[in-house]
Amino acid sequence: MQPLFVYNTLSRQKELFKPVHEGRVGMYVCGPTVYGDGHLGHARPAITFDVLYRYLMHIGYKVRYVRNITDVGHLEHDADEGEDKIAKKARLEQLEPMEVAQYYTNRYHAAMDKLNVLRPSIEPLASGHIIEQIELVKKIIEKGYAYVSNGSVYFNLRKYQDDFKAYGRLSGRVIDEMLSTTRDLDGQGEKQETMDFALWKKASPEHIMRWPSPWSDGFPGWHTECTAMGTKYLGETFDIHGGGMDLMFPHHESEIAQQTSVTGHGPCRYWMHNNMITINGKKMGKSLGNFITLDEFFSGSHLDGDGKEMLEQAYSPMTIRFFILQAHYRSTVDFSNEALQAAQKGYERLMQAYHTLGKLRPSKVSSVDVKGYREKCYEAMNDDINTPVVISHLFDAAKLINTVNDHHATFTQSDIDELKSLFDSFVFEIMGLRDEASGDNSALIDGLMQMILDIRATAKSNKDWATSDKIRDALGSLGVTVKDGKDGASWEV
């Protein structure tokens, strides 16, 4: 088993990963709120934890990966009055709330499939676990860490903090100070302290998403679903909880509080957070209105607020995936056309090298050392999933492949096999890249292309440039590039 080190937000350092149950991993990642199309920012946690999921399986773990769908809706920050995102969208579009949720869930799945993000083991819906959330709230009340106020239930943060002193540990916040400075208990509405957060919220008459509960017809607070569903499917203590950095506070902090108030400890051993994607240096997000949806990337059309086209071209799903993997998950990545185009070129270079590898003829002796790449790639992955370094090693391997192809070095068959296996493992299986160029009827196309290139070779040997150029141009207009080399012509789409 590879020694995997991951950065634990809780301890602020890299720790050797050791699962609760040997050989098995329970992983929970905060999924999307389905009230709008997924954008580039959604792709980051999905891809980051997809690679972690793939890697854990690759090194031999049996993984249960839970990623929720929030279809109950968090309240809109700037909503008029206590209306949640999904309910608002539904009202505006004259739809059932669940119709909205289903529509965007389908769209999310389609986009993730294109990005080659594996479906999690369990993808629970918040709306399907209202009972579990009510049970959770009951337990918190029983333990004395919540109070009922006018049909709503709030978490008693001060009592929790007095007993556990844990709130703020994850996000590095000093909550005690904040608590002691917010003293005016009057005029705060239903809450005893402004810091208290809702576990159950009574629905206003116009609020259309609602469920019965012991306290009121209403809906669960926005941190309860992850606690309830995480516990249900992964147990009271599981291994990894992931999500975007923006969820660290208050969402994950509150999850810890809820879970700790019931069991005396937090939900998991390792907290992992991916950083944000920025656009012109600013976080890409729904609330800022500066996001570009994934479908827009795939189609190459996005108009910004001023009606200006932001995308110079379409970017394929694998270009997006490669772009994200070329940065470490804990760094911010800034969107730009130039960076995306560089990613596309790099991705294509890697894929070309893989194709070239399949065509190489082995020599009796090897003039290079192919060993070591695999070990270096494992080393990088074990060092907190350092995909950019993995990629750099793979580029080194790609260069070597091209060198051999140009007859400046030689491979034995075992060298070729080793490199093929290296690419299969790290490029395709672990990093989840897909070869977009290779189609299904590739055998037929290969045959046709070979024939066409033979004709062209004949024309060329007769110095019939008109014919050879015509073939090349015609193929070019179909998107097929002809590349003349020393050993004859090859082609690519």
Next chain:
RNA sequence: GGUCGUUUGGCCGAGGGGCUAGGCACAGGUCUGCAAAACCUGCUACUCCGGUUCAAAUCCGGAAGCGACCUCCA
């Protein structure tokens, strides 16, 4: 205002006391009827100011820029 993080070459982006990151772009060369690809060569950077050290982009202190989260609000 608070907390945390970040600042690397034309661009993206790793690393993190002495040793080449890698990719993209660009320039020259090899190959080629031309072009493209590939290969070779070049471009060699760490915000600023102090300090520690034989040695700092890397550690310490300070400044500035940028960002995230928070403070209002569920």
